[in-house]
Amino acid sequence: MSESSGMTAVTEVSRRLAPAWLLLLAISNPSSAQSDANGPRTWLEEMSQAMQSLNYDGTFVYLHDGKLETMRVIHRADQDGERERLIALTGVPREVLRDDNSVTCILPDQKTVMVDKSLPRKPFPASLPRNLAALQSNYEFRMAGDDRITGRDAKIIEIYPRDKYRYGYRLWIEKAYKILLKFDLIDPHGKALEQTMFTQLDLPARISDKALEAGISGEGYTWHGDVRRASSDATPADRTNWQLGWLPRGFMLTHHNRHQMPVRRGSAEHMVYSDGLATVSVYFEKLLPGKEILQGVSNMGTVNAMGGVVDGFHATVVGEVPAVTVEEIGKGISLRR
Amino acid sequence: MQGLATISHKQWEREIMSDKLKEQVSAFVDGELSAAEQRLLLANLGRDPELKRSWRNFHLIGAALRDQLPECLDAHLAERVSTAIARDAASASGGSRSYRNWQGLLKPVAGFAIAASVAVIAVLGVRHFEPGAGQGPVIATAPVTSPERGYVRVGSGDRESRSTRTADYLSRYLVSHNEYAASSGMRGMLPYVRIVGYDSGN
Numbered sequence: 423m424s425e426s427s428g429m430t431a432v433t434e435v436s437r438r439l440a441p442a443w444l445l446l447l448a449i450s451n452p453s454s455a456q457s458d459a460n461g462p463r464t465w466l467e468e469m470s471q472a473m474q475s476l477n478y479d480g481t482f483v484y485l486h487d488g489k490l491e492t493m494r495v496i497h498r499a500d501q502d503g504e505r506e507r508l509i510a511l512t513g514v515p516r517e518v519l520r521d522d523n524s525v526t527c528i529l530p531d532q533k534t535v536m537v538d539k540s541l542p543r544k545p546f547p548a549s550l551p552r553n554l555a556a557l558q559s560n561y562e563f564r565m566a567g568d569d570r571i572t573g574r575d576a577k578i579i580e581i582y583p584r585d586k587y588r589y590g591y592r593l594w595i596e597k598a599y600k601i602l603l604k605f606d607l608i609d610p611h612g613k614a615l616e617q618t619m620f621t622q623l624d625l626p627a628r629i630s631d632k633a634l635e636a637g638i639s640g641e642g643y644t645w646h647g648d649v650r651r652a653s654s655d656a657t658p659a660d661r662t663n664w665q666l667g668w669l670p671r672g673f674m675l676t677h678h679n680r681h682q683m684p685v686r687r688g689s690a691e692h693m694v695y696s697d698g699l700a701t702v703s704v705y706f707e708k709l710l711p712g713k714e715i716l717q718g719v720s721n722m723g724t725v726n727a728m729g730g731v732v733d734g735f736h737a738t739v740v741g742e743v744p745a746v747t748v749e750e751i752g753k754g755i756s757l758r759r
Numbered sequence: 760m761q762g763l764a765t766i767s768h769k770q771w772e773r774e775i776m777s778d779k780l781k782e783q784v785s786a787f788v789d790g791e792l793s794a795a796e797q798r799l800l801l802a803n804l805g806r807d808p809e810l811k812r813s814w815r816n817f818h819l820i821g822a823a824l825r826d827q828l829p830e831c832l833d834a835h836l837a838e839r840v841s842t843a844i845a846r847d848a849a850s851a852s853g854g855s856r857s858y859r860n861w862q863g864l865l866k867p868v869a870g871f872a873i874a875a876s877v878a879v880i881a882v883l884g885v886r887h888f889e890p891g892a893g894q895g896p897v898i899a900t901a902p903v904t905s906p907e908r909g910y911v912r913v914g915s916g917d918r919e920s921r922s923t924r925t926a927d928y929l930s931r932y933l934v935s936h937n938e939y940a941a942s943s944g945m946r947g948m949l950p951y952v953r954i955v956g957y958d959s960g961n
Contacts, residue, residue, distance in 0.1 A: 484952050491955075493952065493955055508951050508952070508955050509955070510955045516954070516955045517955065518951040518954060518955055520951070525934060525937075525938065525951070527930070527934055527951070527954055527955075529927075529930075529954075532927060536930075536931065536934050538934045538935060538938065539938070540938055541938040541939065618952060676939070677939050681935075683931060683932070683935060692935070692939075694936075694939040694940075696940075701936070701939060701940035703932070703935070703936040703939060703940075705932065705935075714928060716925075716928060716929075720925050720929065721925075722925065722926050722929045722930070722933070725929065725933065727929055727932065738932060740929065740932045740933070740936055741936065741940070742940065
């Protein structure tokens with residue numbers, strides 16, 4: 423078989439399997455695809471759209487700190503909105519249920535149920551159309567070839583951080599339906615820090631209510647949080663006496679409010695800063711006798727947190743950013759006098 | 760590693776420590792002392808350098824039995840505690856209210872500047888077992904009195920249970936943070952993977 427007829431065969435397969443616009447991608451130059459309709463931005467937007475609007479039921483693995491956890495996710499999107507259920511298949515059968523009103527975390531090992539208000543999800547990346555230039559000063563977007571995951575063809579998109587204060591991402595996006603098949607959190611050198619990958623995936627036309635209900639009753643568990651109260655309590659805040667002396671380049675305040683914390687007593691002043699991809703929360707809570715507080719830098723996989731006491735308040739900086747970032751932000755916190 | 764070889768049961772026996780106190784220290788490490796008993800014990804520890812050393816060795820033996828000794832040991836812990844307490848007492852009277860606390864947290868000799876002298880020892884007893892001393896987290900309970908100035912560590916210094924405890928603690932913040940992060944930033948496969956998957960194998 424000659425080289426040219428091989429090419430034709432590939433094109434034929436593409437024509438049958440993929441939407442017409444994919445052909446356009448094949449002839450566009452990937453390296454100059456930054457603002458291109460078929461560049462990384464389009465892929466990311468379509469992926470985000472797909473993850474919110476499709477029904478899917480799949481098993482995936484989560485690899486972190488040398489450990490491998492297996493989970494199942496069931497996601498339904500219809501006229502009633504989005505519903506999602508996440509179940510641990512290995513170890514303790516923890517579950518998270520999410521709909522348009524609330525997030526419920528069932529933790530059998532702690533005999534605890536945490537309920538919090540859910541927030542509407544903007545199509546990702548919400549900041550891209552507005553702040554593409556700003557985002558590109560902190561990240562480099564690359565098309566990184568093709569791959570196959572769980573029998574499905576995928577496009578690889580890489581997002582490299584330009585400094586040490588944020589992580590990068592490597593995404594495998596399914597070509598036909600734009601489902602995110604694999605997701606790596608990477609360091610500035612491209613080394614994977616944490617990986618999530620579907621090992622089996624179905625896109626059923628219908629998903630029953632039952633499949634989205636918790637497998638654990640939560641009876642006899644301690645319940646924390648009240649959605650109605652939480653939502654009425656989340657009051658926007660426009661004034662604060664706290665000041666942050668340092669933030670990584672490109673981070674801007676995206677939310678600022680006061681609300682109840684799941685499990686914890688008392689309310690918190692909560693500020694959210696984002697560079698469009700990475701997000702850091704800063705919580706200020708009044709110190710109360712007997713209340714558990716975090717002191718120093720701590721982590722949960724690639725999520726880092728820093729806790730400390732300033733002027734009778736406990737401040738917590740938390741986010742999916744490197745330890746140095748929460749540490750530097752924490753060091754810069756002070757009370758305006 | 761030379762410090763490790765010298766810690767033996769013989770040496771433990773040589774340490775001067777009454778059975779009663781030994782029992783109390785053991786109970787404290789296991790988190791079984793009442794608040795009043797803790798205060799009394801900590802006050803004794805704060806006063807007695809001999810007892811402080813015993814306290815430290817007690818922890819080392821416990822860690823050795825659990826095969827959790829840190830890679831390097833700080834032989835001058837007791838001295839650092841004394842220095843820190845002295846400094847704490849000196850700085851408690853005045854000084855700026857703002858940055859001091861945070862800066863204290865970031866040094867290996869963390870927490871001294873803010874902690875009341877008795878509580879300092881409790882925190883250190885645990886910190887000593889952190890891999891890379893001073894880097895690790897300490898989850899503390901704000902004490903009943905003087906909430907601005909002290910930490911009392913509860914529970915044992917067991918690394919595995921502490922890592923699970925840290926994960927449990929952080930997941931409370933993550934439930935709140937995730938919603939905000941997912942509403943505007945990169946949300947990956949699923950923002951809640953960490954809460955469901957973290958340490959579920961333990």
